[in-house]
Amino acid sequence: MYNRLIRRLEHAGVLSGVEIKALQDVNLRERFVVARSDVYDNDFADNVHLILGGFACRYKLWADGNRRIISLIVPGDLCDGHVPMPFVFQNRVAALTTCKVADIPRQTMVELINTYPRIARALWWVTLVKLSTMQAWLANMGREADKRIAHFFCELLVRLHAVGLADESSYEFNLTQSDLGEIFGLSNVHVNRVLKSLKDADLLIVANRRVTIPDVERLERFAEFDPGYLSGTLSFGEGIRHEA
Amino acid sequence: MYNRLIRRLEHAGVLSGVEIKALQDVNLRERFVVARSDVYDNDFADNVHLILGGFACRYKLWADGNRRIISLIVPGDLCDGHVPMPFVFQNRVAALTTCKVADIPRQTMVELINTYPRIARALWWVTLVKLSTMQAWLANMGREADKRIAHFFCELLVRLHAVGLADESSYEFNLTQSDLGEIFGLSNVHVNRVLKSLKDADLLIVANRRVTIPDVERLERFAEFDPGYLSGTLSFGEGIRHEA
DNA sequence: CGCTTTGTTGAAAAGAGTCAAAGATCGTGG
DNA sequence: CCACGATCTTTGACTCTTTTCAACAAAGCG
Numbered sequence: 114m115y116n117r118l119i120r121r122l123e124h125a126g127v128l129s130g131v132e133i134k135a136l137q138d139v140n141l142r143e144r145f146v147v148a149r150s151d152v153y154d155n156d157f158a159d160n161v162h163l164i165l166g167g168f169a170c171r172y173k174l175w176a177d178g179n180r181r182i183i184s185l186i187v188p189g190d191l192c193d194g195h196v197p198m199p200f201v202f203q204n205r206v207a208a209l210t211t212c213k214v215a216d217i218p219r220q221t222m223v224e225l226i227n228t229y230p231r232i233a234r235a236l237w238w239v240t241l242v243k244l245s246t247m248q249a250w251l252a253n254m255g256r257e258a259d260k261r262i263a264h265f266f267c268e269l270l271v272r273l274h275a276v277g278l279a280d281e282s283s284y285e286f287n288l289t290q291s292d293l294g295e296i297f298g299l300s301n302v303h304v305n306r307v308l309k310s311l312k313d314a315d316l317l318i319v320a321n322r323r324v325t326i327p328d329v330e331r332l333e334r335f336a337e338f339d340p341g342y343l344s345g346t347l348s349f350g351e352g353i354r355h356e357a
Numbered sequence: 358m359y360n361r362l363i364r365r366l367e368h369a370g371v372l373s374g375v376e377i378k379a380l381q382d383v384n385l386r387e388r389f390v391v392a393r394s395d396v397y398d399n400d401f402a403d404n405v406h407l408i409l410g411g412f413a414c415r416y417k418l419w420a421d422g423n424r425r426i427i428s429l430i431v432p433g434d435l436c437d438g439h440v441p442m443p444f445v446f447q448n449r450v451a452a453l454t455t456c457k458v459a460d461i462p463r464q465t466m467v468e469l470i471n472t473y474p475r476i477a478r479a480l481w482w483v484t485l486v487k488l489s490t491m492q493a494w495l496a497n498m499g500r501e502a503d504k505r506i507a508h509f510f511c512e513l514l515v516r517l518h519a520v521g522l523a524d525e526s527s528y529e530f531n532l533t534q535s536d537l538g539e540i541f542g543l544s545n546v547h548v549n550r551v552l553k554s555l556k557d558a559d560l561l562i563v564a565n566r567r568v569t570i571p572d573v574e575r576l577e578r579f580a581e582f583d584p585g586y587l588s589g590t591l592s593f594g595e596g597i598r599h600e601a
Numbered sequence: 602c603g604c605t606t607t608g609t610t611g612a613a614a615a616g617a618g619t620c621a622a623a624g625a626t627c628g629t630g631g
Numbered sequence: 632c633c634a635c636g637a638t639c640t641t642t643g644a645c646t647c648t649t650t651t652c653a654a655c656a657a658a659g660c661g
Binding site: 501502543544546547550 | 648649650651652
């Protein structure tokens with residue numbers, strides 16, 4: 114399971130056998146977090162948190178009780194992008210479904226970073242992907258609800274596929290429509306209606322704990338989705354490989 | 358003028374005299390960018406871009422011609438958070454007002470980072486602040502328009518104050534209401550109406566190229582603004598200083 | 602001083618939220 | 632294995648927010 118992180122890091126930069134072994138040797142404690150509860154208490158913890166299974170989210174709770182989901186965390190993602198630093202984020206991380214979580218001592222991460230420059234670089238890269246993804250989410254906000262929602266599911270296909278949790282055009286997905294509402298800043302009722310309209314247009318089917326995309330290219334065109342931001346490379350042509 | 362960046366980096370972590378000197382000695386080319394044009398052509402450029410004066414923004418242009426502003430870039434900010442890496446962002450940076458820009462060779466940045474760990478750490482920190490700010494923007498989306506707008510102007514007060522461009526409760530500000538619309542994902546007309554309602558409530562006055570906040574605490578309470586995310590430290594109590 | 606851009610306002614239409622109720626679905630315990 | 636309660640989905644009717652279109656006023660600029 115820990116291989117999901119390694120897999121992501123390899124996406125983010127080439128690693129040597131020694132580095133991969135060092136990652137595999139990390140001593141980590143695994144635990145389960147029940148849906149709808151926080152993954153950890155605060156950002157001062159001595160651990161960095163890795164999601165191994167299930168969906169989690171970073172969220173902000175406003176005084177009126179409204180929750181806004183800031184980012185979706187899928188298996189292979191680190192909850193904290195700021196690995197080597199005690200940077201305090203003001204928001205929390207909760208499990209949306211039951212999650213399998215690994216706690217990695219922050220000190221271990223620091224040592225890995227100091228010992229293996231390529232691991233450090235890969236972690237940097239992962240952070241930049243997170244930044245880039247948040248930019249995409251911001252750009253996506255304020256568009257028509259149907260395109261916004263379509264864009265989200267396109268992104269998820271790519272991200273889940275990268276860690277082996279999606280096939281070419283579908284994936285398991287068991288968030289509620291209320292969760293989706295908090296992701297998009299829409300009411301659950303409106304999410305429902307938009308999903309229905311997307312289904313009627315044969316663009317996207319969200320049902321039975323599963324997302325199915327009848328024609329990926331068509332949905333991507335509809336959403337104006339360009340996956341480049343998920344890798345930091347150009348998505349057209351051959352792409353330009355990072356290696357600095 | 359270059360001191361604005363140094364000032365920001367000092368906010369982000371203590372620097373020694375040697376490091377400050379190294380920063381001051383950086384050979385940079387200054388130029389002006391006219392309002393409404395791109396600050397640079399693409400992200401492959403050999404330079405990192407520093408805004409010395411004026412407001413710029415990172416934006417995404419959708420096919421229907423709608424522009425969404427993803428982040429506001431103020432004097433002292435680097436346009437690219439990803440300094441040491443050739444990470445390709447999919448969006449562009451434009452000047453909203455006439456801007457004074459410094460181009461810093463990427464190679465110079467890499468050398469600074471490799472030579473001075475504390476500069477490297479400060480740049481990391483700046484990137485994390487950017488990430489944190491984007492989280493705040495995302496959390497802010499989908500709230501009632503008046504709170505969203507109030508929150509934005511609270512943030513700007515803190516950021517501009519940090520670089521000496523605001524006094525305790527006001528600052529120069531010459532973006533158009535259409536620009537603001539693209540920031541908030543609202544129409545310019547609605548921005549206008551909300552600004553009027555905020556003014557009627559004596560919370561915020563945006564007029565004559567200037568923002569004035571009659572009662573900062575009251576506006577912050579209204580917006581539920583907590584400045585902690587702009588520094589990465591806790592904002593209540595003494596705050597916890599980062600030093601790892 | 603006149604022209605262009607920006608700000609302000611109104612009225613009508615579209616989008617999205619709220620409230621409420623009825624169907625589905627799921628998990629659990631009997 | 633079924634029944635039950637709880638949660639989630641779907642739908643309708645109504646309200647409120649925000650957009651759009653349009654016109655005019657004000658400000659900025661050469």
